[in-house]
Amino acid sequence: MDAFIELDGVEKVFDVRRRTGFLRRERRQVRAVDGLSFTVARGEIVGYIGPNGAGKSTTIKMLTGILTPSGGRLRVAGIDPARERTRLAHRIGVVFGQRTTLWWDLPLIDSYRLAHRMYRIPDARYRENLDRLVELLDLESLLEVPVRQLSLGQRMRGDIAAALLHDPEVLYLDEPTIGLDVVSKARVREFLGELNTERGTTVLLTTHDLQDIERLCSRVMVIDHGRMMYDGPLAGLHEAGESERTLVVDLERELPPIDVGPAARVVRVEGPRQWLAFPASESAAPLVARIAAEHPLVDLSVREPDIEAVIGRMYADRETVVPGARNS
Amino acid sequence: MGSVRLYAAVAAGSFRRYATYRAATAAGVFTNTVFGLILVYTYLALWDERPQLGGYDQAQAVTYVWLGQALFATLALQGGGFEAELMERIRTGAVAIDLYRPADLQLWWFAADLGRSFFQLLGRGVIPFAFGALVFPSALPSDPWLWLRFLLALLLAMVVSFGIRFLVALSGFWLLDGTGALQLLMVSGMFCTGMALPLNAFPEPLGGIVRALPWSAMLQMPADLLMGETGALRTYAFQAGWAVVLLVLGRMVQVAATRRVVVQGG
Numbered sequence: 001m002d003a004f005i006e007l008d009g010v011e012k013v014f015d016v017r018r019r020t021g022f023l024r025r026e027r028r029q030v031r032a033v034d035g036l037s038f039t040v041a042r043g044e045i046v047g048y049i050g051p052n053g054a055g056k057s058t059t060i061k062m063l064t065g066i067l068t069p070s071g072g073r074l075r076v077a078g079i080d081p082a083r084e085r086t087r088l089a090h091r092i093g094v095v096f097g098q099r100t101t102l103w104w105d106l107p108l109i110d111s112y113r114l115a116h117r118m119y120r121i122p123d124a125r126y127r128e129n130l131d132r133l134v135e136l137l138d139l140e141s142l143l144e145v146p147v148r149q150l151s152l153g154q155r156m157r158g159d160i161a162a163a164l165l166h167d168p169e170v171l172y173l174d175e176p177t178i179g180l181d182v183v184s185k186a187r188v189r190e191f192l193g194e195l196n197t198e199r200g201t202t203v204l205l206t207t208h209d210l211q212d213i214e215r216l217c218s219r220v221m222v223i224d225h226g227r228m229m230y231d232g233p234l235a236g237l238h239e240a241g242e243s244e245r246t247l248v249v250d251l252e253r254e255l256p257p258i259d260v261g262p263a264a265r266v267v268r269v270e271g272p273r274q275w276l277a278f279p280a281s282e283s284a285a286p287l288v289a290r291i292a293a294e295h296p297l298v299d300l301s302v303r304e305p306d307i308e309a310v311i312g313r314m315y316a317d318r319e320t321v322v323p324g325a326r327n328s
Numbered sequence: 329m330g331s332v333r334l335y336a337a338v339a340a341g342s343f344r345r346y347a348t349y350r351a352a353t354a355a356g357v358f359t360n361t362v363f364g365l366i367l368v369y370t371y372l373a374l375w376d377e378r379p380q381l382g383g384y385d386q387a388q389a390v391t392y393v394w395l396g397q398a399l400f401a402t403l404a405l406q407g408g409g410f411e412a413e414l415m416e417r418i419r420t421g422a423v424a425i426d427l428y429r430p431a432d433l434q435l436w437w438f439a440a441d442l443g444r445s446f447f448q449l450l451g452r453g454v455i456p457f458a459f460g461a462l463v464f465p466s467a468l469p470s471d472p473w474l475w476l477r478f479l480l481a482l483l484l485a486m487v488v489s490f491g492i493r494f495l496v497a498l499s500g501f502w503l504l505d506g507t508g509a510l511q512l513l514m515v516s517g518m519f520c521t522g523m524a525l526p527l528n529a530f531p532e533p534l535g536g537i538v539r540a541l542p543w544s545a546m547l548q549m550p551a552d553l554l555m556g557e558t559g560a561l562r563t564y565a566f567q568a569g570w571a572v573v574l575l576v577l578g579r580m581v582q583v584a585a586t587r588r589v590v591v592q593g594g
């Protein structure tokens with residue numbers, strides 16, 4: 001496979017100076033990224049997650065070349081981003097969800113015209129890409145609207161289009177769905193999925209919304225304290241987190257917690273309704289059969305493991321790991 | 329060639345952006361006119377006491393006032409251009425966006441500031457200037473070539489003004505809180521550009537020192553050129569000299585800043 005993004009032991013240490021008293025300052029070092037290694041192949045769509053302060057944004061900044069790593073080796077398309085930031089800029093697209101690249105006081109279209117000049121996009125290609133993006137992201141009626149008058153979701157769609165006009169080979173998204181409503185989120189996700197399958201654009205997606213990951217990414221990387229905690233398929237995350245599915249049963253009447261052997265355990269009772277947890281890797285069929293045979297069952301439903309809970313457990317575990325005394 | 333079009337687009341966009349601030353422009357025109365009136369009457373009283381102060385007669389002193397009001401926003405004589413915005417972007421980390429673009433930070437902001445200057449020359453400068461010239465005695469030349477030479481000096485003044493403010497803005501990479509730097513810019517702009525009193529009228533040796541500083545390239549020298557007090561070549565040489573020094577310095581600071589840059593915020 002063609003490794004498009006390559007990190008090898010990348011580190012980023014920030015020097016933080018803090019006032020501790022009158023004219024007294026304390027110097028402290030923050031290891032935002034601590035020996036991070038991974039590769040992303042061309043055409044992959046990878047979720048990049050971790051708790052607040054894990055080092056995700058720092059990694060993205062290093063990948064765009066606006067931050068220089070303190071150590072290790074980093075290459076994007078064979079280029080060292082910090083050294084050849086401008087050359088690389090023509091090949092990457094970036095969306096920072098919390099900021100905008102658009103021209104605040106001017107109509108949206110002005111920002112696109114500027115991108116046309118900035119990335120030296122040939123006229124025909126520019127027009128073609130603009131038409132396509134305007135259609136896919138439903139921007140037609142917004143082109144003449146000043147950016148400051150756009151809603152958050154509209155602005156985000158505008159920003160995504162701006163990042164893609166020059167046909168970047170890779171798109172970095174730092175929380176692109178932050179603050180969006182359900183409909184806008186779905187639209188952005190759908191668009192990113194299409195972009196990846198149809199154009200083969202490599203996508204690195206940072207988010208706190210795990211549904212983004214579930215919908216889009218076959219591979220997920222979890223980092224914490226600047227270190228890689230997990231890198232693999234989304235499904236594997238359930239195993240890594242020992243996740244459970246939940247069977248919700250409605251019985252004919254209020255009963256004490258039902259006994260179904262070691263296959264599952266009741267975690268909650270509320271009137272005639274009971275919640276049973278069982279391993280996500282097991283089939284629900286034998287369990288359902290047994291309950292139906294032994295108890296007055298009225299209705300039931302199965303809830304998939306909550307990936308949020310899985311990852312929450314991972315983050316929490318991390319805090320309690322004592323070096324040399326790991327128990328798993 | 330491609331980059332000329334890019335920076336032209338940046339300047340044009342910036343021009344249009346300032347054109348959308350209609351209320352601010354109207355308020356600015358009003359303020360500059362009122363300030364002009366106050367200064368004119370003050371100067372007239374002062375020149376009654378000290379005729380030929382700084383080598384100006386009364387008409388020249390009045391013209392100098394209105395020129396100052398017309399160029400106040402155009403040359404951001406006391407700040408008010410891109411610098412506060414750039415500093416804010418450095419402080420909040422939004423400068424990350426400026427940095428990863430395939431464009432040069434200095435040229436980008438220079439183009440944006442030029443666009444702003446041109447808008448404010450037309451939008452905020454022309455009315456107070458015309459008002460002053462019509463209502464009060466004036467020392468404006470009738471030679472169209474002299475006006476042309478003045479416009480070139482004005483362009484160079486824009487470059488010098490940008491050069492100073494770019495350095496102030498970049499200090500944000502080290503200071504993080506730009507309020508002090510912006511205040512310094514305002515105060516230095518008030519005295520060293522000659523907004524308060526023409527630099528010619530400063531007592532020596534202070535006058536000699538201030539006239540050698542880059543601020544005098546902004547209002548004082550173009551004014552003297554327009555009113556026939558000094559020659560074009562001398563003016564251009566002085567302005568261009570400072571423009572080069574400031575731009576090169578700005579470039580060096582930019583390289584240092586982006587090398588050690590710590591982009592703020594998530």
Ligand SMILES: Nc1ncnc2c1ncn2[C@@H]1O[C@H](COP(=O)(O)OP(=O)(O)OP(=O)(O)O)[C@@H](O)[C@H]1O
Pocket residue numbers: 014015016030031032050051052053054055056057058059590591592593594
């Ligand atoms: N400019 C900076 N100066 C000092 N420390 C910084 C700086 N930028 C980031 N950090 C620190 O580096 C660590 C990683 O920050 P980063 O912004 O990469 O986190 P993140 O994973 O993006 O978090 P979030 O999910 O909250 O956006 C944090 O501990 C943060 O405090």
Ligand SMILES: [Mg+2]
Pocket residue numbers: 056057058174594
């Ligand atoms: Mg972040």
